[in-house]
Amino acid sequence: MSDRSRSGDRVIGAVLAVTALALVARLALLGTRIAHFDEARVAYWAYNYAETGQFHYRSIIHGPFIQHADAALFELFGYSDFVARLPVAIVGGLLPLTAVWLRHRLTDGETVALAVLLAANPVLLYYGRFMRSTVLVAGFCFVAFVAFVRWYDGFGVAYLYAGTATLALGFASKENAVVYVLCWLGAGALVVHHKLASHDGYDSATDWLSPRLLAARTWLRERWGRPLAGHVGHLVGATLLFVAVTAFLFAPRSGITSAGDLPTQAAYEQCRAVGLYSSDPATTLQCTWYTVQDGFGSWLSKSAGSNPRTLVDIGGQLALSTKVLVSYAGPLVVLAIAGFARERYGRGRRRLLVLACFYWGVVSIPGYAIGTDVENAWVVVNAVVPLAIPAAVGAGLFIDAGVEAFAGDDDTTLAVVGVVALVLLASLGGAAATGVYTSTTEPENSLVQYAQPSQEMRPAMTEALDAAARTDGTDLLAYSGGVSGFIDGAESAPRTPACLRWFNTLSLGWYLSAHDVRTECATGQSELPDELPSVVVVPGDCTLDRAVACREDGSAITPPEGIESRLSGYERYAFLHRTTGGNEFDGMIVYVDDRNA
Numbered sequence: 001m002s003d004r005s006r007s008g009d010r011v012i013g014a015v016l017a018v019t020a021l022a023l024v025a026r027l028a029l030l031g032t033r034i035a036h037f038d039e040a041r042v043a044y045w046a047y048n049y050a051e052t053g054q055f056h057y058r059s060i061i062h063g064p065f066i067q068h069a070d071a072a073l074f075e076l077f078g079y080s081d082f083v084a085r086l087p088v089a090i091v092g093g094l095l096p097l098t099a100v101w102l103r104h105r106l107t108d109g110e111t112v113a114l115a116v117l118l119a120a121n122p123v124l125l126y127y128g129r130f131m132r133s134t135v136l137v138a139g140f141c142f143v144a145f146v147a148f149v150r151w152y153d154g155f156g157v158a159y160l161y162a163g164t165a166t167l168a169l170g171f172a173s174k175e176n177a178v179v180y181v182l183c184w185l186g187a188g189a190l191v192v193h194h195k196l197a198s199h200d201g202y203d204s205a206t207d208w209l210s211p212r213l214l215a216a217r218t219w220l221r222e223r224w225g226r227p228l229a230g231h232v233g234h235l236v237g238a239t240l241l242f243v244a245v246t247a248f249l250f251a252p253r254s255g256i257t258s259a260g261d262l263p264t265q266a267a268y269e270q271c272r273a274v275g276l277y278s279s280d281p282a283t284t285l286q287c288t289w290y291t292v293q294d295g296f297g298s299w300l301s302k303s304a305g306s307n308p309r310t311l312v313d314i315g316g317q318l319a320l321s322t323k324v325l326v327s328y329a330g331p332l333v334v335l336a337i338a339g340f341a342r343e344r345y346g347r348g349r350r351r352l353l354v355l356a357c358f359y360w361g362v363v364s365i366p367g368y369a370i371g372t373d374v375e376n377a378w379v380v381v382n383a384v385v386p387l388a389i390p391a392a393v394g395a396g397l398f399i400d401a402g403v404e405a406f407a408g409d410d411d412t413t414l415a416v417v418g419v420v421a422l423v424l425l426a427s428l429g430g431a432a433a434t435g436v437y438t439s440t441t442e443p444e445n446s447l448v449q450y451a452q453p454s455q456e457m458r459p460a461m462t463e464a465l466d467a468a469a470r471t472d473g474t475d476l477l478a479y480s481g482g483v484s485g486f487i488d489g490a491e492s493a494p495r496t497p498a499c500l501r502w503f504n505t506l507s508l509g510w511y512l513s514a515h516d517v518r519t520e521c522a523t524g525q526s527e528l529p530d531e532l533p534s535v536v537v538v539p540g541d542c543t544l545d546r547a548v549a550c551r552e553d554g555s556a557i558t559p560p561e562g563i564e565s566r567l568s569g570y571e572r573y574a575f576l577h578r579t580t581g582g583n584e585f586d587g588m589i590v591y592v593d594d595r596n597a
Contacts, residue, residue: 022119023093031082037451039131040507046070055253059295079514092128109399114392140170141180168245187356317369339393361387460573460590481560540587557587
């Protein structure tokens, strides 16, 4: 076996080991954190799909991939936060494998460094344990990008089809897959620019442009024109594959459920009873197109400014993104800058892949600050993933320096490299430990979005669901005591429990629905039954000056007047319903009668 083959085997083995650790890091304690508002909302619709067989694409919940995956997993393993988060954890955990596909463009050290950065970055790790489609779209689009690079570099047309299929999965994960394609086009334009700028040897102004245009035309013809001309049939096949995967995932199952789901009443009437396996495939495809057109159109319209963000909103998001990058991706950013500088200014032959990914990652930071409609930390994922490639090159600088110092018995350089490596690893490990596995719902953690209930909701839900499972008749009473925003009373609402003000009380609705908890609601004391059920849930008040006390043990959270006198013998569980408040009520109190346990 040649040295090159042995080196390649070692690299692949190292990447596989890193990937295994990445999966373990994402699966360990995956169901511990209480569900975020968004997690519960999407998990409920996956549950509803599994229970009823009815599905149609709604852009407000983003792409359908997670709903299809979760519905299948729910049927196999039951309903839980662990199972709901499993598809995201697996996709995020397998992402380091993409480094193997880039080993022909990177050194051995850079390849392994790329796998480590994708596996261990705290931002990717936190949201790889979060049931949201951000890591899904980033992961699938990154895999597609790398597959297209492999196809471009002559490794076979199979990579064209692999990239197309995963790109379709990216579009089926979240609408901002469109932005990824635009970033690739922008990166491609910069690649052409670098090709023009690198054509030297002409002094006069008249000689400057034409040779560069000639060089660019020759390069485009050789590198793109001929390969594309030779793959026309495969390009058509890849397009059909994209359409087939998209149609399969977006097609309605068991009919469209409301007229508001389609752009016109006529479209609704036409598609109302159409399922995926309709006897009329043309009608099914037409209904699929209606839902995709309406959903993507709605998202694009919102992103383009029909509900424009103010400069204050954009500035706030930029400040948060910067804080997250510094706190949880600082080593990656520093290495990415070093890698970019090496490629742009320190090499004879620039690797345009590295430069393009740096530009792609950098532009994503302000781009998503402008495009997002709610302040959050998860948009940083879209920048961290492409920046991992120039960061791997930056890490390669230290790896090469260390190898050379070791071979040359240069103890001073070796010590410096060792110290830098220890600092970077300690920063990475410390941020992961404090931000990903501890303080997962605390407002001091900038990864935590404000619609996250405090972790104290977990024991409350565990005890409530256990008590409800032992109850005949009504399991739980939701009582507002006159507090607005807690009880809806819309018994005909499509979500359950219908009497709750469903969106204001998430994640409660997800847990009650998934565990089949029979729920009734009351707004005033005159509506209270003579005998209360084993679980009673009420809104809790926590004024701003008591917020710390409310977070610590919930003792400062107060219920509506008069209800506690009816709950003698019930165990009290109080918690902040949102990390930073934000509803008409700030907390929630769950009373559990466990005397019959």
